[in-house]
Amino acid sequence: ETGVTQTPRHLVMGMTNKKSLKCEQHLGHNAMYWYKQSAKKPLELMFVYNFKEQTENNSVPSRFSPECPNSSHLFLHLHTLQPEDSALYLCASSQDWGERETQYFGPGTRLLVL
Amino acid sequence: QKEVEQNSGPLSVPEGAIASLNCTYSDRGSQSFFWYRQYSGKSPELIMFIYSNGDKEDGRFTAQLNKASQYVSLLIRDSQPSDSATYLCAVKSRNTGRRALTFGSGTRLQVQP
Numbered sequence: 001e002t003g004v005t006q007t008p009r010h011l012v013m014g015m016t017n018k019k020s021l022k023c024e025q026h027l028g029h030n031a032m033y034w035y036k037q038s039a040k041k042p043l044e045l046m047f048v049y050n051f052k053e054q055t056e057n058n059s060v061p062s063r064f065s066p067e068c069p070n071s072s073h074l075f076l077h078l079h080t081l082q083p084e085d086s087a088l089y090l091c092a093s094s095q096d097w098g099e100r101e102t103q104y105f106g107p108g109t110r111l112l113v114l
Numbered sequence: 115q116k117e118v119e120q121n122s123g124p125l126s127v128p129e130g131a132i133a134s135l136n137c138t139y140s141d142r143g144s145q146s147f148f149w150y151r152q153y154s155g156k157s158p159e160l161i162m163f164i165y166s167n168g169d170k171e172d173g174r175f176t177a178q179l180n181k182a183s184q185y186v187s188l189l190i191r192d193s194q195p196s197d198s199a200t201y202l203c204a205v206k207s208r209n210t211g212r213r214a215l216t217f218g219s220g221t222r223l224q225v226q227p
Contacts, residue, residue: 031213042118043158043202043217056214090157094213099146099165101206103215105157 002026004106006091012112013081021076021109023091030095032074033103034066037088049074050096081113117141118205120218128226133190135221137203140184145208147179147186148215152200161188161201193225 004025013019025032034046048056049068063085065077074091088110092103119138127133137147146165150158164170164177164186176189190197200222204215 033214040219042219043204045214045216048214050213056212088157096213099206100163101146101213102148102160102163103204104160105150108157110155 004091004093004104006089006106006109008109009107010110010112012114013078014114015081015083017081018077018079020078021089021091021111023074023076023106025072025074025091025093025104025106027093027104028095029093029104030071031093032068032071033092033094034074034076035090035092035105037090037108039087043090046076078111081111083113086111086113116218117216118203118218120201120203120221122219123222124224125221126224126226127193129193129195131193131225133193133197133223133225135188135190135201135203135223137186137188137218138184139186139203139205139216141205141207141216142181142184143208144181144184144205146206147177148204148206149175149177149188150202150204151197152202152220154199158202190223193223195225195227198223198225 036044047066067075088108090108091106094103148163149161152158174191178187200220202220203218
């Protein structure tokens with residue numbers, strides 16, 4: 001596998017379920033990100049991890065719980081979600097090259113909360 | 115005021131024409147600027163980035179940056195129907211503690227055959 005991979009690609013869950021999204025980057029990058037993309041809204045940053053340490057949490061509700069066990073893997077644990085949480089969840093990674101730092105996205109997980 | 119503003123479109127151009135996509139940003143301390151292309155149902159794909167004033171060309175794409183006017187644009191020459199997508203402008207802060215990008219809501223481009 002190359003680049004940034006995400007699993008599952010599609011997920012349907014009820015409001016009482018617990019599920020996890022997985023992201024893996026094969027680019028040797030040191031930062032990873034979770035973004036949420038809802039219909040007709042800009043990409044919203046959720047979390048940033050830099051060398052496995054969380055450096056940003058963009059006021060995300062606690063029903064979303066990130067985990068970064070190492071620089072290559074990132075998880076988003078989901079529990080008691082609401083229908084308005086249905087969206088495309090995108091993982092990205094980057095390497096710190098200053099002004100040249102560029103983020104590369106995974107294919108995303110399309111989440112539907114019933 | 116939104117941090118990164120783009121006209122939502124759709125911007126419709128005939129095949130072979132030049133498509134011009136525009137983006138303005140509010141943070142004067144912004145350091146780098148990115149254009150991503152996103153096809154419907156897919157994830158954003160990087161087209162190019164620019165961090166110095168002026169033009170940067172890559173194939174049919176040219177990014178233009180004017181930091182004084184807080185304006186960045188993307189020109190697509192010889193537009194093709196396959197260029198039909200949403201184009202996202204993203205901005206990176208000079209704040210070294212903040213590595214995330216701030217995205218605009220995107221401009222939908224339609225290239226008519």
